[in-house]
Amino acid sequence: MELVTPALGLLFWQVVTFLVVLFLLSKFAWKPIMGALREREESIDSALSMAEKAKLEMQSLKADNERLLNEARAERDRILKDATDAANHLVESARAKANEEGSRMIEQARLSIENEKKAALTEVKNLAATLSIDIAEKLIKRELQDEQAQRALVQSYLQDARLS
Amino acid sequence: MKKILVFLLSVLTFSAQAAESAEGGEFSPGQMITHHIGDDYVWEFAHGVVLPLPVILYGENGLEIFSSSNFYDEHGKPRPYKGYVMDHGHIYYANEEGEPRIERGENGEAKPVGPLDFSITKNVASMFLSVILLFAVFLTIAGRYKKTRGRAPYGVQSFFEPIIIFIRDEIGKTNIGPKYERYMPYLLTIFFFIWFNNLLGLMPGGANLTGNIAVTLVLAVLTLLITLFSGNKAYWGHIFATPGVPGWLAPIMIPVELLGILTKPFALMVRLFANITAGHIVILSLFSLIFIFKSVAIAPVSVAFAIFMNFLELFVALLQAYIFTLLSAMYFGGAVEEHDGHGDHGHGDAPHAVEAHH
Structure with missing residues (x-):
């Protein structure tokens, strides 16, 4: 019976001490400890999620880089191709232009030669005509000095022409 | 560290308890065990190594605070002090003979009476x-x-x-x-x-x-x-x-x-x-x-x-x-x-x- 009868003194001291302990430990031990634990868990949590985010970011960054690189490569290829095309085109057009120019010059030359030829021929003809006229004039001048003979000739023509 | 602690715990417990159990003429395990698991006004670490604890009483004479060693004379015999006497681990009012004062409750049962005890006991x-x-x-x-x-x-x-x-x-x-x-x-x-x-x-x-x-x-x-x-x-x-x-x-x-x-x-x-x-x-x-x-x-x-x-x-x-x-x-x-x-x-x-x- 002694064993299961709570003693007043111990009851009193237990209540007082326990409440004091509860109060002081709550205030000065459990509060900072629980706070620190929670804070640390939160910081670990956030660090983990940040690492995860960083990983994702890294991945997207890598993908971005890859994309950029590919784009740059494509751009380079396109530019190279364009340049080649342009160069080819330039050469082609230069060649065509040269050809054209050449043929145009040849044609011009041919035309001028033709013209020169014509002019020369005309001149030659004119000269020949002048010469012929001069010769004829001289001849005629000589012929017409002999009046008798002219008359005879006219007579002969007249005779030939049948007046009808 | 832990090993040492466990060793001390085991060894010292044995020695302390064994030593104390040996006291007195006739060995009574029931008494010894009750004494050990109960409360006390002194803290006995081993036989002879005793720390007397303060007794705080509130009774007929108002508040009293004194050391529990006052209940023992120089030969270790129990004695009454300031009108109080310790008997079987409790403090009662002492009568003229230095025995606990007995009063009869309403139902006629004889019971020793004591003050309100707020002592700093072993517990x-x-x-x-x-x-x-x-x-x-x-x-x-x-x-x-x-x-x-x-x-x-x-x-x-x-x-x-x-x-x-x-x-x-x-x-x-x-x-x-x-x-x-x-x-x-x-x-x-x-x-x-x-x-x-x-x-x-x-x-x-x-x-x-x-x-x-x-x-x-x-x-x-x-x-x-x-x-x-x-x-x-x-x-x-x-x-x-x-x-x-x-x-x-x-x-x-x-x-x-x-x-x-x-x-x-x-x-x-x-x-x-x-x-x-x-x-x-x-x-x-x-x-x-x-x-x-x-x-x-x-x-x-x-x-x-x-x-x-x-x-x-x-x-x-x-x-x-x-x-x-x-x-x-x-x-x-x-x-x-x-x-x-x-x-x-x-x-x-x-x-x-x-x-x-x-």
Whole structure:
């Protein structure tokens, strides 16, 4: 019976001490400890999620880089191709232009030669005509000095022409 | 470190208890055991190494504070002091012959009468020691948390941190639910208070504090009060109008439920008290065997069993602290739970599997 009868003194001291302990430990031990634990868990949590985010970011960054690189490569290829095309085109057009120019010059030359030829021929003809006229004039001048003979000739023509 | 502690614990316990048991002519194991598990006005660490503790009385002559050594003369014989006499571990008013004063109660029973006794007994002193330890340990840890903010724990901090987290996660969060935070200071305090005192009780010359009904009574009543004051509508609704029970059963159900409120802390009180006291009694009984048989030959057997018991008690010390905390948490959980008409209702059905071991 002694064993299961709570003693007043111990009851009193237990209540007082326990409440004091509860109060002081709550205030000065459990509060900072629980706070620190929670804070640390939160910081670990956030660090983990940040690492995860960083990983994702890294991945997207890598993908971005890859994309950029590919784009740059494509751009380079396109530019190279364009340049080649342009160069080819330039050469082609230069060649065509040269050809054209050449043929145009040849044609011009041919035309001028033709013209020169014509002019020369005309001149030659004119000269020949002048010469012929001069010769004829001289001849005629000589012929017409002999009046008798002219008359005879006219007579002969007249005779030939049948007046009808 | 731990090994040394366990060794000291075992060896010193034996020597202290063995030495004390040998005193007096006729050896009475019952008396010796009762004396050991009971309270005392002195703290006897070993035979002859005695610390007298202060006696604080409030009686007919008002408040009296003096050392308990005044109850013994220079030859160690008991004597009355200032009108008080100590008899069988209690302080009574002394009559002229220096014997406890006997008065007859209303029912005619003769009973010695005494003052209100607020003495710092062995149990109270042991409790103060445990409180100093608790403050030393946990204020140090709290300081560490402040100092090494957000960094890894070390030393004593890393020893207690998993236990604190276990209590928070496995006892608090699991059993109380989202409102667990409010109850954490109480749960942590009772856990470490009971555990530390259990272990101190196992120390050589230690007091049987947690095996004292007054201590467990206070702890159980605190749990009861917190449960009652945090009971929500669902909790009281469950008591006064148990869902699913027809109304005409209310005259039976309400008293049963009200009784249930009281039986839960009562069980808490008795469980801790009985477990710790029983452990002490078993170890002391094993040592008594040596003196009952008056043979050294039996000593190795006794010692072997006692060592085994001591290890078991180390485990029980932790287990009982855990169970007390767990059940308190379950009662709180039942009081704050938002009922959806299912489940355990926090009436503590689940932990019976654990209790069955003891």
